Amino acid sequence: KGQSVSLCCAAAMPNVVVPMAVAGIVVGHRLQFTVAVFALAKIKITEALSEVVVAHVVVLLLAVVTATSAVQIHMIPHSHQDAGYRETVDGYWRDKVSKTIRTTVKALQEDPRRRFVWEETIWLRYLWESNEHEIIEGFKQLVLEGRIEMIGGGWVMHDEADTSLWSTANQMTIGLDFLAEKLDVRPRWAWHIDPFGHSVTSPSIFSSLGYSAFVINRIPDPEKQQRKENQTLEFIWVGSDNQFPDSQLLAHVLDSHYTTPVIHGSTSSERALDLARQCAERAAWYRTEHVLVPFGSDFRFTNAPIEFAEMDALIDIVNQNPDQHYNVTIQYSTLSEYFEALHNSSSAIFPSVPSGKDFFPYIACSPCSASKCQNVPCGAYDAFWVGYFTSRPHQKLISYRQDAVARALNIMQVIRDVSLVNLTEIRDEELIVRRARNTSGLMQHHDAIPGTSFNYCTISIDECDCVKDYNFRIEHTTNSSDVLLGSLVASVLGYNSNITVLTASEFSRFSRTQPMWTILIRF
Numbered sequence: 001k002g003q004s005v006s007l008c009c010a011a012a013m014p015n016v017v018v019p020m021a022v023a024g025i026v027v028g029h030r031l032q033f034t035v036a037v038f039a040l041a042k043i044k045i046t047e048a049l050s051e052v053v054v055a056h057v058v059v060l061l062l063a064v065v066t067a068t069s070a071v072q073i074h075m076i077p078h079s080h081q082d083a084g085y086r087e088t089v090d091g092y093w094r095d096k097v098s099k100t101i102r103t104t105v106k107a108l109q110e111d112p113r114r115r116f117v118w119e120e121t122i123w124l125r126y127l128w129e130s131n132e133h134e135i136i137e138g139f140k141q142l143v144l145e146g147r148i149e150m151i152g153g154g155w156v157m158h159d160e161a162d163t164s165l166w167s168t169a170n171q172m173t174i175g176l177d178f179l180a181e182k183l184d185v186r187p188r189w190a191w192h193i194d195p196f197g198h199s200v201t202s203p204s205i206f207s208s209l210g211y212s213a214f215v216i217n218r219i220p221d222p223e224k225q226q227r228k229e230n231q232t233l234e235f236i237w238v239g240s241d242n243q244f245p246d247s248q249l250l251a252h253v254l255d256s257h258y259t260t261p262v263i264h265g266s267t268s269s270e271r272a273l274d275l276a277r278q279c280a281e282r283a284a285w286y287r288t289e290h291v292l293v294p295f296g297s298d299f300r301f302t303n304a305p306i307e308f309a310e311m312d313a314l315i316d317i318v319n320q321n322p323d324q325h326y327n328v329t330i331q332y333s334t335l336s337e338y339f340e341a342l343h344n345s346s347s348a349i350f351p352s353v354p355s356g357k358d359f360f361p362y363i364a365c366s367p368c369s370a371s372k373c374q375n376v377p378c379g380a381y382d383a384f385w386v387g388y389f390t391s392r393p394h395q396k397l398i399s400y401r402q403d404a405v406a407r408a409l410n411i412m413q414v415i416r417d418v419s420l421v422n423l424t425e426i427r428d429e430e431l432i433v434r435r436a437r438n439t440s441g442l443m444q445h446h447d448a449i450p451g452t453s454f455n456y457c458t459i460s461i462d463e464c465d466c467v468k469d470y471n472f473r474i475e476h477t478t479n480s481s482d483v484l485l486g487s488l489v490a491s492v493l494g495y496n497s498n499i500t501v502l503t504a505s506e507f508s509r510f511s512r513t514q515p516m517w518t519i520l521i522r523f
Helices: 089-110 122-130 135-143 164-180 201-208 221-230 267-283 304-320 335-343 391-419 431-443 465-491 502-508
Strands: 004-009 033-038 063-064 071-080 114-116 148-150 189-192 214-215 234-238 248-253 290-297 328-332 362-364 382-386 499-502 518-522
Touching: 033 135, 063 214, 071 304, 071 335, 089 122, 089 304, 122 135, 122 164, 122 234, 135 148, 164 201, 164 391, 189 201, 189 335, 201 248, 214 335, 214 499, 221 362, 234 502, 267 290, 267 304, 290 335, 304 328, 391 431, 391 465, 431 465, 499 502
Parallel strands: 071 114, 071 290, 071 328, 114 148, 189 214, 214 248
Antiparallel strands: 004 063, 033 063, 234 248, 362 382, 499 518
């Protein structure tokens, strides 16, 4: 702060052209700087001087740096828990997620400064079914204290391209119902950091559910770069007028992928300085002094005490001397703490986007070293993520049918319950309906219905064919759902006895056709 910085570069080699190698210098949040390049020359050493090599090329970079405000980093610890991707759901719980929950509860109990956010509710059902009472009670207490925050709240982090309005509403409902029953909480912030593009339906849905902000990530890379330059990564996102008029909420686009920060350095001091440098660079892309930095990755924190201890040490070094660390201070935060700080900032004035704006298709400009990528704009040879709109069509078909069956069960239950006919209790009715809805909810996961999960082993585990696992779950659920659906229809029609329900799968065994619905036969 208030210092002049000069860089000198000298070369003494014959017949060398010194290129302009200095493109700029990162100086932190809202800093003004002036750069003057004093000399750049092409020096050709003559033969007379070649034995005494005495040529110099000096490039003097003078940067006068003036800081206008400090930067407050809100580091959000998280672990992205796919409900199936390289492993099945059961496999991930056994190998990854159960360890994340156990060790995270322990780590947060050790230090009151630490925070954590949790998105996918399906894993909490696994936790409650594990009957690990000590971990469950510890988790509940940390939620009560606000140090673990439930965000999103759906059964899974749903895809936004292949899902329907009903299937999205269903998976959100079962997730939110679980949180209300077990934890007595209702999330305020949506968190979609991995779906491959974002739909205009999403702000409509989340704003109608009472959410205040929506954190997203995978928008087309050219647009993300432009938004970084224009400081418009945070904006008011207006939903679809056709679905939910006047629906809007604050959107926050992660400036980098959620697998951050990636810190370099051989000593703690070097790593702390690199962390502060990254935070200062990211701060320049936002309008306020408050900056959200995710701390995590896929299935991170399986050994949370070690993860936190390493980051604690770096945060302490930075905070002990902010002036030597780009005027940055860092704290662990939940999304509530970040957005509340943002709300209280005088600089928190954000633009809005036109109604109907979405972020499809997702364009990922991955680093490309091939010759075809040289001087080619993003998108010309990079990945347009559109194949998942139609990939694995059979899995999409049976998933959509599962949605239809789950919805039909709900409808028939309501029709039967409001009818005046004498009702006969159907065995395991609520269990079957709940399983049908939960299976439908699982299939909305952003690696399930899109067909981007693996159907072969990439690592040495037993459960890694996610496609087979998803299909088995649907088939297992469909058989019992069809029987119940037929019984409910018969009940509404007044036939409470002497009914045989022949399901579509059973009918196909002795017929050349394969009907998609239930057939009733009365004797």
